[in-house]
Amino acid sequence: MQCVNVALETVDVKHIYKTQTIANNASSLPWNQNMEFPSARQRISRESMLMAVAQIVSLRGTCQRARVGAVLSRDGRILSVGYVGSPPGSAHCIDVGCQIENDGCIRTQHAEANAVAWAARSGVSTEGSTLFVTHSPCLSCAKVLIAAGVSKVYYAEPYRLAYGLSLLESSGVETVHLEESRHVV
Numbered sequence: 001m002q003c004v005n006v007a008l009e010t011v012d013v014k015h016i017y018k019t020q021t022i023a024n025n026a027s028s029l030p031w032n033q034n035m036e037f038p039s040a041r042q043r044i045s046r047e048s049m050l051m052a053v054a055q056i057v058s059l060r061g062t063c064q065r066a067r068v069g070a071v072l073s074r075d076g077r078i079l080s081v082g083y084v085g086s087p088p089g090s091a092h093c094i095d096v097g098c099q100i101e102n103d104g105c106i107r108t109q110h111a112e113a114n115a116v117a118w119a120a121r122s123g124v125s126t127e128g129s130t131l132f133v134t135h136s137p138c139l140s141c142a143k144v145l146i147a148a149g150v151s152k153v154y155y156a157e158p159y160r161l162a163y164g165l166s167l168l169e170s171s172g173v174e175t176v177h178l179e180e181s182r183h184v185v
């Protein structure tokens with residue numbers, strides 16, 4: 001299946017967050033008369049919204065090598081999220097350093113696998129779901145996603161190794177590159 005490139009709309013999350021925080025501190029609605037409500041023209045797509053969520057989720061990552069965030073969705077709604085980090089109860093890279101083997105950190109579980117694991121843990125089916133992820137999946141995560149029945153993957157940045165994308169595409173999982181004009185967070 002062919003990879004499709006789609007331009008990711010600009011989402012100024014920092015601005016939105018800032019204005020909402022100011023509004024909340026003022027004990028008023030997030031969008032009051034002093035703030036500019038996004039016009040209909042500025043309304044973002046579901047794809048941009050979910051990728052922006054993935055980028056915010058990535059900020060929870062605990063490995064310095066790559067902050068990756070993932071959102072599993074269906075029909076524009078979120079089923080599960082995940083970010084790169086050690087298994088629950090294990091030491092984090094940000095506290096004890098990365099554990100490097102073969103040019104990769106093996107201390108952490110990747111965001112995509114964590115998102116699938118949380119869905120499994122909470123009894124949510126991932127069959128036919130769509131993944132939004134900040135970096136294209138590695139080979140191991142691609143295998144997990146295929147096995148979990150994920151049918152479409154949107155990614156913002158290509159991972160240094162393209163094997164994962166190749167496997168997804170040859171397995172019938174559609175991949176879409178949401179190109180960014182700038183980082184949203």
Ligand SMILES: [Zn+2]
Pocket residue numbers: 062063064065093097098099105106107108
């Ligand atoms: Zn690490």
Ligand SMILES: [Zn+2]
Pocket residue numbers: 110111112137138139140141142
């Ligand atoms: Zn991975």
